[in-house]
Amino acid sequence: MDCIFCKIIEGSIPSKKVFENERIVAFHDIQPAAPVHILVIPKKHIPTMNDVTAEDDALIAELFAVARQIAQEQGIAESGYRLVNNVGSEGGQVVYHLHLHVLGGAKLKGLN
Known part of the structure; x- marks a missing residue:
């Protein structure tokens, strides 16, 4: 498999x-x-x-809990942040390994 995120997980990409x-x-x-x-x-x-299957439900819930924790640790929880999950090419997905983007630290435009 040639997944960049899998390589990050295994440590071959820093x-x-x-x-x-x-x-x-x-x-x-x-x-x-x-x-x-x-x-x-x-x-x-x-x-x-x-x-994602039903057996992944707990993992997906944990992804969101970790994202919330990171927002708090990064100091963006109170001011606000965005969580993004792109799905498929028309949804803007580039790396085909499920991931959440935690975005913040400035007023984000678009997507109301």
């Missing part, structure tokens, strides 16, 4: 991690779209949200 446990890793995006731009990904390779 990243600036902000969180890691047995199921999830989070790191700074290398092309940030906001002052705070962190990716939260499961260690389990799931290509898109469409590939």
Whole structure:
């Protein structure tokens, strides 16, 4: 498999991690779209949200809990932040490994 996020998880590609446990890793995006731009990904390779199964429900809930924790640690929880999950090519997904973008640190435009 040639998944860049799987390579980050295994350590063959370096990243600036902000969180890691047995199921999830989070790191700074290398092309940030906001002052705070962190990716939260499961260690389990799931290509898109469409590939999530009922057995993944607890993992998906944990992704959101970790994103919330990161927003607090990064100091953007009170002022506000955006969580984004792109699905498929028309949804803007570039890396086919499920991930949440945690964006904040400035007034974000668009998407009301």
